[in-house]
Structure formats: C-alpha cells, structure tokens
Amino acid sequence: MNYNESQIDKRILKGLDEMGFVEMTPIQEMAIPVLLEGKDIIGQAQTGTGKTAAFGIPMIENLRSKASGVQGLILCPTRELAIQASEELKKMAKHVPGVKIGAIYGGQDIEKQFRLLRGKLSIVVGTPGRVMDHMRRGTLKLDALQMLVLDEADEMLNMGFREDIETICESISEERQTALFSATMPDEILEITGKYQQNALHIHVPQEEMTIPLVKQTYYVVKGREKDTSLCRLLDYMSPKRALIFCNTKRKVDQLTLILKGKGYSAEALHGDLSQHQRDRVMTLFRSGKLELLLATDVAARGIDVDDVDMVFNYDMPQDMEYYVHRIGRTGRAGRKGKAISLITPREKYKIRSLEDYCNTKIKEKDMPTAASALTVKAYKSVSDAVEYCEGKDLTPYMKIVYKRCVDDGLDPLEVAAAFLRMNLGEIEPESEQEPSEKRRLREKSHRNDKRKGDNESGEKKRRGEKSARGVKEKRKAEKSGKGSSAKSKKGKKDGKRTNRSNQNRGHDKRRAGARKK
Numbered sequence: 268m269n270y271n272e273s274q275i276d277k278r279i280l281k282g283l284d285e286m287g288f289v290e291m292t293p294i295q296e297m298a299i300p301v302l303l304e305g306k307d308i309i310g311q312a313q314t315g316t317g318k319t320a321a322f323g324i325p326m327i328e329n330l331r332s333k334a335s336g337v338q339g340l341i342l343c344p345t346r347e348l349a350i351q352a353s354e355e356l357k358k359m360a361k362h363v364p365g366v367k368i369g370a371i372y373g374g375q376d377i378e379k380q381f382r383l384l385r386g387k388l389s390i391v392v393g394t395p396g397r398v399m400d401h402m403r404r405g406t407l408k409l410d411a412l413q414m415l416v417l418d419e420a421d422e423m424l425n426m427g428f429r430e431d432i433e434t435i436c437e438s439i440s441e442e443r444q445t446a447l448f449s450a451t452m453p454d455e456i457l458e459i460t461g462k463y464q465q466n467a468l469h470i471h472v473p474q475e476e477m478t479i480p481l482v483k484q485t486y487y488v489v490k491g492r493e494k495d496t497s498l499c500r501l502l503d504y505m506s507p508k509r510a511l512i513f514c515n516t517k518r519k520v521d522q523l524t525l526i527l528k529g530k531g532y533s534a535e536a537l538h539g540d541l542s543q544h545q546r547d548r549v550m551t552l553f554r555s556g557k558l559e560l561l562l563a564t565d566v567a568a569r570g571i572d573v574d575d576v577d578m579v580f581n582y583d584m585p586q587d588m589e590y591y592v593h594r595i596g597r598t599g600r601a602g603r604k605g606k607a608i609s610l611i612t613p614r615e616k617y618k619i620r621s622l623e624d625y626c627n628t629k630i631k632e633k634d635m636p637t638a639a640s641a642l643t644v645k646a647y648k649s650v651s652d653a654v655e656y657c658e659g660k661d662l663t664p665y666m667k668i669v670y671k672r673c674v675d676d677g678l679d680p681l682e683v684a685a686a687f688l689r690m691n692l693g694e695i696e697p698e699s700e701q702e703p704s705e706k707r708r709l710r711e712k713s714h715r716n717d718k719r720k721g722d723n724e725s726g727e728k729k730r731r732g733e734k735s736a737r738g739v740k741e742k743r744k745a746e747k748s749g750k751g752s753s754a755k756s757k758k759g760k761k762d763g764k765r766t767n768r769s770n771q772n773r774g775h776d777k778r779r780a781g782a783r784k785k
Contacts, residue, residue, distance in 0.1 A: 268296050275299070276328050278362040283320070286358050286574070287603070292317035297470045299324055302446060307467040309460055310448040313596055316472055318448045319572065322416045323356045329413065329444075330389055332365060336411030339390035340439075342432065344422040346372040346394060346543065347550060351572040352418065353392040354554070366390070371397050371407075374543025381406055395423060395431035402438060409439045420449040420456055429455065436463040482579075482599035484630045486609040486619055494610055495526055497635060498582060501608060502532065502560070504641040506648050507578040509553070511571070511597050512562045515583040520562045523582060527560060534560040538567045565590045574600045581609040584618050588625045642695045646688050 268291045270283055291299070294312040301308050302325035312318055326339045343349040353370035360366040369383045371393040380397075384406050391398070391407065401407035415436070417423065423432060436445075436459075445464045449456055460467055489497040498512070514520045517538040527534040535549045535558055552558035554573055563571065565585065576598045585591045598605025609630070611619065619630050673680050689695075 273299070274303075275324060276363070279324060279327055279359055282359045282361040282363075283324075285361070286355075288320065292321075293472045294318055294470065295321045295324075297472075298322065298446075301468055301470070302326075302444070303328060305329070305444050307445050307464040308447070309452075309456075309464070309467050309469045310446065310472075311450070311452055311470065312448065312472040313450050313592055316596070317600070318418065319352050319355045320359070322418070322446050322448065323352070323359055326390060326414050326416070327356065327360045327363060327366060330363075330366060331413070334411055334413075335387065337388055337391050337407070337409055338411055338413045339416075340398070340409060340412055340414070340435075341390070341392040341416040341418055342395050342398065342423065342428075342435070343392060343418050344394070344426055344428070346374060347546065347567075348419065348572060349392045349394055350547070350550065351554075353390075355572070356390060356392070368392070371401060373397050374546075395428040395435065398435060399431045402435070412439050412443050414444045414446070415439065417445070417447045417449075417459075420447050420459070421451045421453060424453070424455050429459075432459065433462075481603065482595050482605045482607050484595065484607045484609075484628060485633045486611050486630055487633055487635050488613055488616070489610055489635065491612050494582065495523070497610060498523075498580065499527070499530060499532075500636060500638065500641045501580070502527075503645040504636040505578065505606070505608075506644060508559065509556060509573070509576050510560050510578040510580060511568070511576055511594075512560060512580040512582055513568065513585070513594050514562060514564060515586060517564055519583065520564055524562050527562075532560055533558055534562060537561055537563040537571075539564070565593070568594070568597070571597060573597070575603065576600070576605065577603075578606045578608065581607070584609060584611055584615055588622060591622055592626065639695055642692055646692055646695065649688060649692065 270280060270288055270291060273280075273291070275283075294310055294316045298308055298310050298321040302322060310318065310321065322341070326341075330338050341349075341352060343352055349370045349372045353368050356368045360368065367386060367388045368390045369386070369388045369392070371380045371383070371391060373394060373396055380401070384391075384401065393401075398407065402409070417432065420432075423429075445467070447456070447460055447464065447467070487497060487501070502510075512523070512534075514523060517540055520536045520538050524534050524536040535552065537546065537549050541549070549558070549561070550571075553561045561571075562582075579595055579598045581591070581594060585594060595605075595607035598607065609619070619632075623630055669680060669683060672678065673683065
C-alpha cells in the first residue's frame with residue numbers, strides 16, 4: 268500500500284514523505300491499522316523490515332494532546348538502536364506540534380538525561396537497564412503511559428533483560444497497549460506475551476519476505492591474501508555513498524579500518540571495545556553522511572538502523588546464516604534498492620549454496636573489475652567531487668596561480684589538471700593490459716589443460732610410433748627367422764637325400780661283394 272492512500276495523519280505523512288517513505292513494507296501494512304485501533308500485537312519480523320515505522324506511526328498518532336507526562340515507551344536492546352529509533356520518530360513527528368521525543372541509555376551523562384526528562388517528553392526510547400534506573404530514582408514517571416513497545420524482544424532476552432522487562436511491565440498500568448516485535452518466538456517470548464498482553468494479534472512476515480527483494484546479492488571469488496586489494500578495487504569501482512563492511516572479529520575490524528584509512532578512504536570502526544562517546548561520534552558521522560564506510564562486527568551492528576545504506580560488504584562470510592540475513596537487511600530499506608557484496612575464497616563456495624537454500628534466493632557470482640576500470644571510475648568521481656566543490660567557492664587566487672604558471676611555462680591547463688589526478692590516483696594502465704583475476708585463472712587453467720592434452724596426444728603418437736617401429740622390427744626378424752628355417756629345412760632335405768643315396772650305394776656295394784664270393 269502507498270502511504271498516501273492510507274488514513275494516517277497528514278502531518279505525519281509529510282514527515283514520512285521527507286524521509287523518502289512511499290510504499291509500506293509488509294510489517295507496516297499489517298501492523299499499523301491494528302495498532303491504530305489500540306489493540307495489542309506480536310510482530311514477528313527480521314531487522315530491516317520497517318518495524319520502527321510500524322509502531323512509531325501509531326504511537327505518534329494516538330498521542331493525546333491534552334495529556335501530560337510520558338505516553339509512549341519503547342524498550343530497545345542496545346544504545347545504538349535506542350538512539351536511532353528516537354531519531355526516526357523525531358523525523359516522523361517533525362510536523363506534529365507538541366511532540367517531544369528523547370532517548371535514555373547507559374554510558375551517557377546521567378545529568379544530561381535528568382535535564383532531558385524534565386523537558387516533558389511525550390515518548391521515551393531507552394534500554395531496559397537505564398529505564399529501570401530512572402524509574403527507581405523517580406526521574407521517569409509512567410503514570411500516563413498509553414503504549415509500550417518491546418523492540419527486538421528476543422535480543423533483549425538473550426542479553427539478560429528479562430527481569431528488567433517484567434519489572435517495568437508490572438510497574439505500569441494494565442490498561443496500556445503493548446506491542447512486541449521479535450525476529451524469533453522462543454518460549455520465553457510467549458511467556459511474556461501471555462503475562463503482559465491482552466488478546467494479542469500475531470502478525471508474521473513470511474521468511475521469503477524477510478530477505479528484502481530490493482537487495483541485489485552478488486559474490487566475488489578471491490584468494491585470502493587478495494581480499495584487501497579486492498575490497499579497495501570494488502569500493503573504487505562502485506563508489507558507495509554509505510556502506511557497511513562486516514568482519515567476524517574486532518581485531519580484523521581494526522586492522523581493515525587502518526588499511527582503508529591509510530589509502531584515503533573515509534572509514535571508521537564500530538565494535539564492543541569502543542567507549543560510548545566513541546560509538547556516538549562514529550554513528551553521528553555515519554548517519555549524517557560525513558562517514559562513507561562503517562566497519563563493524565555482527566554484535567556491534569545490532570543497533571545500526573540507518574535507512575539509506577546503499578551497500579553492505581561481507582569481507583568475512585558470517586559464521587551463522589541468520590547473521591547474513593541481518594547483515595543484508597541493513598540495505599534496501601524503505602523502498603530503496605541496495606547491494607550486498609560478499610568476498611569469498613574458493614573453499615567457501617559451499618557457503619553460497621547453503622545461503623541460497625536458506626534464503627530461497629539466487630546469489631550471483633561476478634568477475635572482479637579490472638584495476639584500470641576501477642581507477643577510471645575513481646578518477647571520474649574525483650573530478651565530480653572537485654566540480655561540486657567549486658560551486659559557491661571563490662577560487663580566483665588559485666586560478667591566478669595556475670594561469671601564471673601555465674603562461675610562464677607554456678603549459679596546457681588540461682594537462683595540469685590531469686597531472687593532479689595522476690599524482691593523487693596513480694597511473695591508469697591501458698585496459699587491454701588488464702584482465703579480471705578469475706578470467707585469468709580460467710584462461711591459465713584452460714591453457715594448462717590444452718598443454719596437458721597436447722602432451723598426452725604427443726605421447727600417444729610417440730607410443731604409437733614406437734609400437735609401430737617395434738612391429739616392423741619384429742616382422743623383419745620373424746621373416747629373417749623364417750628364411751633361416753627354410754634354408755635349414757632345404758639343407759636337411761638335401762643332406763637326407765645324400766644320406767639315402769650313400770646308404771643305397773653302400774647296399775649295392777655289399778651285394779656286389781657277396782656275388783663275387785659266390
């Protein structure tokens with residue numbers, strides 16, 4: 268459904284339009300009408316399916332303008348998710364007067380949160396531990412609460428927040444509306460819904476819709492030692508405006524961040540070893556668009572909920588297939604198209620087949636772009652950035668310097684600009700001298716096979732020749748042997764005839780001698 272076709276408050280629709288929301292996602296289309304009626308729901312959907320808008324829009328619309336105090340409470344598993352959810356809600360409520368939204372979480376100055384809570388907030392977004400802390404202190408009062416949302420409930424339970432959640436639920440009015448969202452439905456979730464929800468409607472987004480069809484999934488086969496170079500080449504060729512790069516360990520996140528920074532990329536790391544101040548700084552830069560590349564582990568990325576991430580890179584393949592779905596769910600949001608790119612070694616190809624079966628999708632293999640083509644794209648981007656930088660800037664002093672030098676030395680300004688590009692980017696080799704590593708590998712393999720085939724054919728011919736030669740020799744030998752036997756046979760016959768004649772003559776001689784005696 269298109270948002271403009273819905274019955275949502277026009278002031279909220281204006282904010283959604285500014286955020287780029289056009290079509291409702293499945294979870295939004297199913298959950299918003301039910302929540303607007305004031306009913307409890309259990310929403311089963313993965314991260315990245317639009318849950319924040321699914322509960323945020325009804326919460327803002329159902330606020331009572333004349334009521335005082337906190338009317339909406341959203342519990343999130345991580346600080347990052349709490350911050351991002353509050354920022355999203357602020358954008359949705361931008362044109363709704365009197366709505367104040369704030370986030371409270373651990374690691375932030377408590378005095379700052381005291382001042383925030385004294386500002387008569389309409390909606391509070393926070394982590395269970397910090398919400399409990401303020402409730403005990405009396406700085407957060409929930410007497411006027413109308414709606415409670417448990418976002419990513421399974422993650423909160425995995426992180427040990429069950430006791431805090433139950434304490435909060437038991438401390439607020441039973442007349443409230445409760446919405447629970449979770450990717451999975453373990454027994455603990457069902458126990459909580461049974462205790463703290465009333466006739467909740469179960470809304471389930473099917474698995475095939477969880478993988479987000481607007482995400483184009485591809486992979487590149489590279490050698491392990493070529494991963495860094497391959498990633499840089501893809502970044503140059505694809506030129507993402509805002510991308511997430513996933514690694515399996517904090518150590519690899521730090522190492523790769525240093526490598527990318529050293530090559531001039533706008534990159535920062537996000538993992539559990541960073542202080543809250545560092546995490547806030549990095550996320551502020553990433554959300555504002557001042558940071559292009561954010562490198563993270565799966566655990567640290569749980570709280571990342573930025574709509575306009577155009578690419579996700581899997582530098583390391585995830586150890587769990589569910590993590591893959593979570594990763595690629597960071598792009599292709601709110602009706603936008605996204606790309607998920609994986610770098611795999613030849614031995615990891617089986618993982619792609621497993622993921623295709625698990626996600627019921629096709630992940631296409633692609634050839635690595637050539638170094639020349641990647642550098643050419645990077646050069647065009649550099650020129651575009653320079654042109655954009657020129658707008659509204661007074662470059663007269665610099666133009667005078669270039670003009671004077673060109674006149675004095677007889678230089679072409681175009682050559683000077685090209686020299687700047689080459690100095691900063693390096694030499695672009697002719698395209699014909701380059702070829703993708705995978706194609707080169709296949710060509711070399713084919714060449715080896717042809718050579719092996721040729722060697723086999725030559726060997727076979729040689730063997731045939733040798734066999735033929737042996738046959739001729741044996742034939743000649745046999746013929747020679749045959750002639751010898753024949754000669755001996757003839758000689759034997761002659762000798763036999765001579766012997767017979769001799770015997771006959773001797774017989775005649777004996778008969779003659781006997782006759783004489785008589």
